[in-house]
Amino acid sequence: MDDQNKNLILATALSFAVILVWFLLFPPPEQAPGPETAPEPAVAEQVAGDTATAPAAAPATDTGPVTGTADEATVNAPRIDIDTPRLAGSISLMGGRIDDLSLKDYSVSLDDPAKVTVLSPVGTPSAYYALYGWAPGSGLQPGDVPGANTVWTAEEGAELTPDSPVLLHWDNGNGLMFRRQIAVDDNFMFTVTQSVENTGQGPASLAPYGLLARHGVGEDGDLPGLKNFFILHEGVVGMADGQLEEIDYSKMRDFEIDPREGAQAEVMQVTENGWIGFTDHFWMSTLAPEPGSAFRAVAKYDANRKIYQTEAVLPTLTVAPGESTEVSTRLFAGAKEWATIRSYERAGIEGFIDSIDWGWFFFLTKPIFWLLHEIHKLIGNMGWSIIGLTLIIKAILFPLAYKSYVSMAKMKELQPKMEALKESCGDDRQKMQQGMMELYKKEKVNPAAGCLPILLQIPIFFSLYKVIFVTIELRQAPWFGPFRDLSAPDPTSIMNFFGLAPWAGPEPGTILAMLLIGILPLLLGISMWLQQKLNPAPTDPTQAMIFAWMPWVFMFMLGGFASGLVVYWIANNTITFTQQYLIMRSQGYKPDLLGNIKSGFQRKPKPDEK
Secondary structure, X not given: OOHHHHHHHHHHHHHHHHHHHHHHHOOOOOOOOOOOOOOOOOOOOOOOOOOOOOOOOOOHHHOOOOOOOOOHHHHOOOEEEEEOOOEEEEEEOEOOEEEEEEEEEEEOOOOOOXXXXXXXXXXXXXXXXXXXXXXEOOOOOHHHXXXXXXXXXXXXXXXXXXXXXXXXXXXXOOOEEEEEEEEEOOOXXXXXXXXXXXXXXXXXXXXXXXXXXXXXXXXXXXXOOOOOOOOOOOEEEEEEOOEEEEEEHHHHOOOOEEOOOOEEEEEEEEOOOEEEEEEOOOEEEEEEXXXXXXXXXXXXXXXXXXXXXXXXXXXXXXXOOOOEEEEEEEEEEEEOOHHHHHHHHHOOOOOHHHHOOOOOOHHHHHHHHXXXXXXXXXXXXXXXXXXXXXHHHHHHOHXXXXXXXHHHHHHHHOHHHHHHHHHHHOOOHHHHHHHHHHHHHHXXXXXXXXXXXXXXXXXHHHHHHXXXXXXXXXXXXXXXXXXXXXXOOOOOOHHHOOOOOOOOOOOOOOHHHHHOOOHHHHHHHHHHHHHHOOOOOOOOHHHHHHHHHHHHHHHHHOOOOOHHHHHHHHHHHHHHHHHHHHHHHHOOOOOOHHHHHHHHOOOOOOHHHO
16 A cells, blocks of 8 residues: 555545544534524413522622512513514513513524514513612612512603613612613613612612523423534623633533522622623623623522523622712623624623634634625625635635645656565565655655645534534525525435425434435535545555545535535535646646546456456
8 A cells, every 4th residue: 555545545534533523422403493482371380480589799698589479460560662673572660671582683493484582571481581680788678679579660651772761760768769771772782770879868788780590491490492512502601801601501500509699609700891691502691791890790590490590790889878879781682693792892892702602613713704704795695605715715725735736646656666666675664665755755745745635624624614503694594596594404305306396305303314315415425526536546445445435424424414514515625626636737647537437336356356
């Protein structure tokens, strides 16, 4: 076996092994319903009635839990409508909760026009809401501050729009007047400004907070609709003075009891800049105090009531008689759009772009997505943008590819000399190796150069897979014809004549879908097979068998991946084939493509037949 074939086998086998392991560890996700689905009617038997618990303030002994139930008063509490270009919903005056929010620009699926629900009120399965308030300090009781069941007052006919904030107020009857102004921009950011005026005789100590609560269901506090996919982070996401924090929901259930919080909790002290919240596949809600503010970020799980909670608790303030104070916190609740989140980061939310799950290869996924985003702005079609991205990546790697293919062409030219060297050396392997090294040095050939382009494709492949899977810009992104969602597997198959028939193919993710492959996986296999035929089949039967099966194994293995990724792989193979063919011809070696194809169909004699 010559060194060129050894290197090619090694590189191909390594690539195959890595992708096979990746496929086994990170199989394509099942098409399970996500949190996009609209809330179902309230279920009477559910224990989702309990509301979140107010965070502890210093000193902790002065604070008690603020709880409630989803009784008639909660369900029928008055509401303020939310209407913006991108959001619809309402605010409950019971607790002043932002607990009803849907996204106007996003539907549940291509076949379901219902709008994606981000937040939902208590009384619906898996309630999810934002709650603000003041934790009582020394000298105050829980009833002296607004809590989860406090009924706020608003102006009659108030409606929250980008041009009209709403103002809520509540008088505790003991000298403290609380006000809360809620504003919203044209995208997904709320600004909640809380103020308190002390008209009493003595000072009041209290700590402003904001919290996000998600109600689990079942004995284990499960959250329906999560993807639970190994490559995807779902759970707490936050930034604490430049340090990204990620905690899965399952890990929250394993928290130790925090004596200060009275629940299973993890506490992070933020000195200047930070934010904390929950992230799903495409949607997110986060609390972000004003830049430069110190606060306590808490991730908490109440095992008794099965409530997941994140909190941003600001330092305790003392308000003297006749004085007032106010504090603002921003709330993001919406889609994890790269451009939108980046604009908020530029507006002062430090590290907010890292709320998108870029993964271990973030140094590749970030620039790859940026480039894809910029190409899409010019082209306007994500499928063609992926092909354009492939062209640019191949252009960047062209100098390395050129050296590699030149080396491969020279290796072909050296075949007669290598065969002569083997005959002269006989069984003396050491002499043969020394002779080959001298030959490589004399002819300036690097036998390992052919492996580098294949090896470099592995992290790029993984990074692009991450980009296509986690970024919302690929969600329901069409290409042409039957390819209406590049983040989903190829919808065509042999069953529907590769999309020509009006009926659907097998359900993605099933064994039948993997066997009755679509047109994109088929093109992938053909492109790999043609690229392979640029070189004659190895003389060794084992090598020949591996090479013969490789394209078709990849075809079935990658068939269930996102169709956008398969488009990239097809484009990459096609460009690589063209580059290799032209470069090798320019070096005097003329690949016998047709002859190699014909030889592949000829029956090879078995060793005992020779």
